[in-house]
Amino acid sequence: MKYIIDATNKKLGRVASEAAIFLIGKNKTDFARNKVSGIAVEIVNASKADISEKKLLEKKYVRYSGYPGGIKSPTMKNVIEKKGYAEIFMLAVYGMIPSNKLRSKIMKNLTVKE
Numbered sequence: 436m437k438y439i440i441d442a443t444n445k446k447l448g449r450v451a452s453e454a455a456i457f458l459i460g461k462n463k464t465d466f467a468r469n470k471v472s473g474i475a476v477e478i479v480n481a482s483k484a485d486i487s488e489k490k491l492l493e494k495k496y497v498r499y500s501g502y503p504g505g506i507k508s509p510t511m512k513n514v515i516e517k518k519g520y521a522e523i524f525m526l527a528v529y530g531m532i533p534s535n536k537l538r539s540k541i542m543k544n545l546t547v548k549e
Contacts, residue, residue, distance in 0.1 A: 437475040442484040442524070451527035454478060458532065458541050471537055475544045481520040482549040486511070496526060521547035 438457045442450045456462055460472025494511040514522055524547045532538050 436473075437477065439477045439479060441479055443480045444483065444485050446485055447490075447523065447527055450478060450484065451524060452531055454524075454528050454545060455531035458528070458544055468533075469537075471540050471544075473544070475546070478524055478545070478547045480549075481524050481547050484520070484524075486523075491515075520549050 438454075440450055440454055454476045457474050457476045458472065460466050460470075460474060463472060463474075466472075491512045492510060495508040496511070496514055497506065497508040499506050509517075511523060525542070525545065528545055529538075529542060532541050
């Protein structure tokens with residue numbers, strides 16, 4: 436089964452949470468936490484999503500290399516310029532999926548188109 440979510444004029448978090456629910460399988464009657472639902476989700480028109488100017492400038496994506504002084508924290512605007520809107524949606528959904536061994540398998544069912 437495949438769900439298509441149109442992100443036109445919708446907030447980033449609303450679209451991401453809707454996608455996360457489908458990916459985890461919470462909308463199915465035979466939901467089980469220990470199984471991958473197998474539902475594919477496609478987010479279309481990601482570049483037309485409603486993202487405020489304040490969030491573009493102030494939201495930071497922090498990562499740490501493991502070395503002293505290795506903290507990098509680009510803003511949302513920088514990430515969009517380098518990797519596109521798809522990366523923003525991927526990171527948002529990734530944070531809403533339970534952090535267990537199934538997380539990477541679940542994320543393979545998500546595609547984002549700009």
